Amino acid sequence: MRRLSKRLGVFLIMLVMMICIAGCGNSQENDKEKNKASSDKKNAQEPNSSVIGDGKILVVYFSRTGEQYTVGVIEEGNTAIVAKMIADQTGADLFEVLPADDHYPMTYSELTDVAKREQSKKARPEYAGEVPDLSKYSTIFIGAPVWWGDWPMIMYTFFEKNADALAGKNLIPFSTHEGSGLSGFDKKLSKACPDSAVLDGLAVRGNDAQNARDDVRESVKKWISDLQ
Numbered sequence: 066m067r068r069l070s071k072r073l074g075v076f077l078i079m080l081v082m083m084i085c086i087a088g089c090g091n092s093q094e095n096d097k098e099k100n101k102a103s104s105d106k107k108n109a110q111e112p113n114s115s116v117i118g119d120g121k122i123l124v125v126y127f128s129r130t131g132e133q134y135t136v137g138v139i140e141e142g143n144t145a146i147v148a149k150m151i152a153d154q155t156g157a158d159l160f161e162v163l164p165a166d167d168h169y170p171m172t173y174s175e176l177t178d179v180a181k182r183e184q185s186k187k188a189r190p191e192y193a194g195e196v197p198d199l200s201k202y203s204t205i206f207i208g209a210p211v212w213w214g215d216w217p218m219i220m221y222t223f224f225e226k227n228a229d230a231l232a233g234k235n236l237i238p239f240s241t242h243e244g245s246g247l248s249g250f251d252k253k254l255s256k257a258c259p260d261s262a263v264l265d266g267l268a269v270r271g272n273d274a275q276n277a278r279d280d281v282r283e284s285v286k287k288w289i290s291d292l293q
């Protein structure tokens with residue numbers, strides 16, 4: 066009888082230990098899950114880490130130096146400044162849309178004439194250089210100056226030539242302007258790239274891009290953070 070109760074005692078102790086070990090294992094799993102959830106949450110709250118998903122990000126932009134409205138002769142284009150701020154804050158790669166034959170004048174009034182003619186003809190000016198492999202990117206910011214209330218025609222060349230490669234991606238438009246805001250860049254981009262998702266865009270005054278950079282950097286930061 067004593068032997069039986071001793072064996073029963075040993076069995077009970079082992080049973081309790083096994084329950085403890087199993088429980089402990091579960092709680093480690095739970096802790097792991099909790100840590101993962103809290104690190105996911107941390108990542109999600111971290112502004113500018115990844116919009117926007119986990120994939121790589123590209124910033125495509127067109128921009129002019131020379132004489133521009135209200136800012137005089139500039140050495141770095143207004144849109145270029147914003148494009149680089151986005152790249153700095155997101156770790157994105159940059160691609161500048163440059164005209165294959167740079168027929169754009171450096172004086173403002175001549176440039177407006179050329180742009181107007183291109184718009185009336187629905188011209189599709191060629192761009193130079195090789196577009197990076199777009200399949201590497203899940204999110205693509207696309208920016209340009211507003212020209213006569215629209216994207217510069219060369220950007221439509223880019224959209225149309227790359228519409229297939231842009232399908233299924235997040236496209237995020239941005240403009241610089243001197244009063245017209247985003248000028249429907251988002252809707253026009255959606256129309257040109259109907260199989261892409263177009264997210265909320267940002268419009269920045271060209272003069273602010275040149276002369277109020279800290280403010281613009283903050284606006285860019287808030288916009289990106291709101292996109293996430």
Ligand SMILES: Cc1cc2nc3c(=O)[nH]c(=O)nc-3n(C[C@H](O)[C@H](O)[C@H](O)COP(=O)(O)O)c2cc1C
Pocket residue numbers: 127128129130133134141142143144145173176177178180181209210211212213214215241242243244245246270271272
């Ligand atoms: C050809 C041309 C047309 C423009 N049309 C507009 C316009 O319709 N609305 C507006 O707000 N600004 C307009 N602007 C001003 C530019 O959008 C603004 O100066 C922009 O920041 C220039 O950017 P960039 O230096 O990157 O080229 C125009 C400028 C040019 C050269």
